[in-house]
Amino acid sequence: MTLIMPRPVKDPKSGIYYIRVRVPADLVGIFGRAEVSKSLRTREPAEAKERFAVEYAAIQKRWAALRAMPEPLPLKQIVGLAGQVYQRLMASLDIEPGEPTVWEQVSRLNAQAADNDEALEQWYGPTVDELLIEEGIATDPSSRTRLLKAVQRAWEQATEQQHKRSQGDFSRDPYANRFPEWSPEKNPSELSSGPTLSDLFDRWKKDHLANGKSENTVKDFRQKLEALKDYLGHEDVDRIAPREISEWTDHLRHEQGLTPKTVSGKYLAAVKTVFRLARSKFLIESDPAQSVSVKIPPKVKSRSSGFTEAEAKRVLSAANKVFEQPSNMAHHNKLACRWVPWICAYTGARAGEITQLRKEDLTVVDGIPQFTITPEAGSVKAGMYRNVPVHPHLQKIGLLDFISDAKSGYLFHSGPSSTPAEAAKRSGNARDKIAVWVRDSAGITDERIQPNHAWRHRFKTVGRNSDIAPEYLGAIQGHAGRTAGEDYGEYPVETLYREICKLPRIQVP
Known part of the structure; x- marks a missing residue:
């Protein structure tokens, strides 16, 4: 036939x-x-x-x-499909974009649709469905919703450019290259049998934990590599090109709204670390992230990173009154807000290092009370323990009495913490509660400073003004020595106590 x-x-x-x-x-x-x-x-x-x-x-x-059976679409394909919509809109009106008032009205309608699911479906649903049919794609409802939103953003971007053109500005769209080139997912038979991102991550994790490093870093790196995997739509390392890593960093900046510092120091740094180890272990022949970088513009600094004297007193005064104010806050979180700001003020420690303190971390050596900030209690950034003497003013306002009366175990969070990861999570939650409290209750609303980390900056400033030598400030705060020589030996508790006593008392109502 x-x-x-x-x-x-x-x-x-x-x-x-x-x-x-x-x-x-x-x-x-x-x-x-x-x-x-x-x-x-x-x-x-x-x-x-x-x-x-x-x-x-x-x-x-x-x-x-x-x-076809509906399947989820990875983020890179979603953005690539939305890019096709953008390119068609730009090409169709390349020569004659029309009047500015038309695009101003379209812009208003775009903005309304962005916050209204019904309008989003009405405006962009037919376009999305036609696009999926053109490409022979059957996807799940969640991916279709993500594609709807991506197409709306593509329309928004095209509208802005057409509005510029309608006013005589035909310059290139600086963000047009955020859309990756559209390419359908390869068939499984075409995929490489080489290592996956998960394989490389597991190998890095094994070495990282064997070296006694933080489990928090493992959790953080896993999230960063998952973000890359979601963007690519696969985890086949042999298929990852440097250009795709670069496009991913652009996506994080322009689509996800992350700062260049966060993209470079968190996301790209995690990926580079894992690939670098894999290359050193001969698991991969080339490192696709090696040549990728994100330029970090000079930071515009319009004020000190530390609390001013007035801000410090405001927070500490509020800490003194935390139990007097009506609140639904849990008791252990109130304790954290009561004491952690005071301890940070006189130690320059990270808030997370203090929220993980246990009763047994307070000891007395030669009559001098001291905190031992140790990885055994939770996360310590440098991975090394340190002893920090308790300032006389902290002793006077009752900190030692509070610790003496406390139950054994963690001071600022409650509940069972059977694993280090659980304890670190609870300590982190307490730290975050303090940050919210500083903003909402203590009234420190200046977004240019960090509500917890500002104590570290202030401590360094006050310490310098009090003639505490840099090596002592570093030892108290847990900073690495400036030279290899400074890392030899230790600082006796009486030496650090002598220096910490130079800090003036903070008098608050």
């Missing part, structure tokens, strides 16, 4: 050629019609034949989409 291939059909009245294709029997119920008919917009046989081939291929993709 010879199969007759479809071909252009000429309308006898108009002379215009059409494509007419029967809908497969198994899809008639889904598609709603038994035949597809569409004008090829030409009376020339040769041109009709060319256009027919394009349309016929598109129809076959449509059948594939209708038959």
Whole structure:
């Protein structure tokens, strides 16, 4: 039996050629019609034949989409599909963009649709569905929603550019390259059998923990590599090119709204660390992240990073009164807000190092009370313990009495912490509660300073003004020595106590 291939059909009245294709029997119920008919917009046989081939291929993709099992779309493909919408909008009005008022109205409607699910569906749903059908893609509801939002942002970007063009500005869109080149997912048979991102991460994790490093870093790095995996839509290391890593960093900056410092110091740094180890272990032949960088613009600093004297007193005064104020805050969180700011003020420690203190971390050596800040209690950034004497003012306001009366275990969080990870999580939650309290209750609303970390900056400033030598300040705060020589030996508790006593008392109401 010879199969007759479809071909252009000429309308006898108009002379215009059409494509007419029967809908497969198994899809008639889904598609709603038994035949597809569409004008090829030409009376020339040769041109009709060319256009027919394009349309016929598109129809076959449509059948594939209708038959396919819905699958999630990775982020890179979602943004790539949205990029097709952007490119078509830009190309269709390349020469004559129209009047500015038109684009101003479109911009207003775009903004309204962004916050309204019904409007989002009404405006962009047909475009999204047509796009998916064109590419023969069947996706799940969650991915379709993400694609809707991505297409809305593409429209928003195109609208802004067309508005510029309508005013005579035809300069290139500086963010047009945020859209990755669209390419359908490869078939499993085409994939490499080489290492995956998960393989490399597990190898790095094994070395990291064997070296006694923090579990918090493992959790952080896992999240960063998952973000890369979600963007790429796969984790086949052999398929990852440096350009894709670079495009990912652009996506994090321009789409996710992350700062260059965060992208470089957190996301890219994690990926570079894992790839660098894999390269050193000969697990991969080349490192796709090695040459990728994110430029960090000079930081504009308009004030000190530490609390002013007035701000410090405001926070500490509020800490003194935390139990007097009506609040639904849990008792252990109130204790954290009561004492942690005071301890940070006189030690320059990280808030997270203090929220993980245990009763047994307070000891007395030669009559001098001291805190031992140790990785055994939780996360310590440098990975090394240190002893920090308790300032006389902290002793006077009752800190030692509070610790003496406390139950054994953690001072500022409650509940069972059977693993170091659980304890670190609870300590982190307490630290975050303090930050919120400093903003909401103590009233430190200046976004240019960090509500917990500002104590470390202030401590350094006050210490310098009190003639405490840099090596002592570093030892108290847990900073690495400036030279290899400074890391030899230790600082006796009486020496650090002598220096810490130079800090003036903070008098608050």
